[in-house]
Amino acid sequence: MDNSWPFPVPNERFDQRNEMFKRAAWDETFHDQGVRFYQEVVFKGTSGYRKLDYAFRNAAWNLEWSAALGNSRSNYGLYAWEGLPEKVKKCAETEGPVRMPPEEMTPLIKKAARFYGADLVGIGRVHPNWIYSHEFNLVTREHYPLELPEGLQHAVVLAVAMDYEGMKTAPTAVAGAATGLGYSRMAFAANLLAAFIRFLGWRAVPAGNDTALSVPLAMAAGLGESSRMGLLITETFGPRVRLCKVFTDLPLLNDAYRPFGVTEFCRSCKKCAVHCPSQAIAHGEMTTQGPNFSNQSGILKWYVDAERCFSFWAQNRMDCTVCIRICPFNKPQGLLHDAVRGVIRRFPRFHPLIVKADDWLGYGKKTGAEMFWRPES
16 A cells, blocks of 8 residues: 555556446446446336437537547547547647746636636646556457556646536436536547647547546545545535546646545435435445446445446446435535534534435435426526
8 A cells, every 4th residue: 555645545546447337348247237237228208318308418518528538448539549530730839839937827727727727727647557557449459458658747636516407416317417517618628628739739648437537536626525436526516526647748747636524424424325216325334345347446434335336327228426416515505504614624524414404404315307397597
């Protein structure tokens, strides 16, 4: 275990072939579930599962599916590791790299990231064990070693918030649209930020879910903490974010890991575990061993049973995100919610009361997709 980091780091790299969504492509045990989730289309009369809802969801995913493919492979399309349009490449090559002190360049990069669409941005150093040891390419079905170019010591991590009202309908196609739009916005923002850094004369490798583990990189970049549900919890949006990153050799200042009480809160909350449709989220204490080889075991944390989780996705023929909907951190910004976040950070003894209040006030309850589609006044 590397003790130079403020949170546990695994002793070895994870083979992306064992990630659950990749397993559905090669593991015969999950062949039928993979067909149901990825290939079958079954419309229902129920709001949230009609052709209208599926069309809305699929359109939100379209930029990711057509131009990025960050869930399928690395170094492609909007996530290509290098390259600039020929007609403007001279801008990047003239006079050499732009050189500024890191304390001056860092806020400019963060400003640009927000301008290009990030809701949160942080910069962290990169541990080699967060890079996948191998990639499994869903397009070609090839499995091969994966290495980042040497010297890309910084990861600029971008968090893109998902629509709160859409996510309240989980696990319907409307919530799937909120997820898909997050992925499409990720690809857009990461591509533009990488291009900006390249125009400055430095190397930049954008990535979505490919190439490396996003949650620990986001933690190192000061964006939040890991949680019982396995997702990153941010102070501003809770778990309602999607993460992308740009690896670069541009000299920058790293942010620090900033815990704000998530681990202690998750110990007493358990709402995501109780309401998980597949019961894939652990009810008990942290362990060092995950339920199956889709987990990167070896560090103390809560592990999610990805096999159970994916089986429900296949049954639902739609991504789930109920855990995001139900999480007490999933709140829109406002004085009351911001004050509660402050209480969580400073006064752990009030955590059980906050969980009860969350239930009393009706937060986390599913909203019918028909409510989302109501005409705006």
